Amino acid sequence: MKDIDGYELSPKKNELLKYLLERDGVAKTTDIAGDFSVDPSTITKMIGELSVTGLIEHVPYRGVTLTDTGREYAGFLIRRHRILGLMLSHYGLTHEEACAEASRFESYVSKETIDRICASLGHPTMGLCGRIKHDTCCCCPNDDM
Missing domain, CATH: 1.10.10.10 (Winged helix-like DNA-binding domain superfamily/Winged helix DNA-binding domain)
Known part of the structure; x- marks a missing residue:
């Protein structure tokens, strides 16, 4: 892709x-x-x-x-949502609030920014909504976490 x-x-x-x-x-x-x-x-x-x-x-x-490319891109979209939700939960938002808030603005956050947030959170493998896959990022030490 x-x-x-x-x-x-x-x-x-x-x-x-x-x-x-x-x-x-x-x-x-x-x-x-x-x-x-x-x-x-x-x-x-x-x-x-x-x-x-x-x-x-x-x-x-x-x-x-x-398509295979569509699966990869959708995987990135889910990863972005889960990382943003997890980040927001660190600032006192409940699970539901963090998920809803992430949905409001996630389309306006770049992949580069998501990769930086991921690194700052320690490359989490679980978000509020489920598992965070790292196969679409270049920031993680092991891309198949």
Whole structure:
């Protein structure tokens, strides 16, 4: 995957990629629309825009799947969320508050900044929402932690 900086996609597209990864990389358009509480045409438009990035593949009437590159990028997005949530919890926010606050601004935080926060936190392997994988970062001494 090309070098990522974390600003490639809009917050809504980031959420869709994370959603897909959490569902083993596959979902039907109608399920996505229902879970995001939007019209199916809105999801179809977003899927069309994401398809040209090479992060997803869409087969009409079958569903959407993450490509290998899409899985890697979505992994970074989840890692970013979990590191930001963990960082915020160090400042007195509850688990729920930290997760919600991280969701509000995570799309505006660069990969470089996430790598620096990760290092300052001691390369954590668990966040508030789950395991933190380090296979998309260059800051950790062991990338397959």
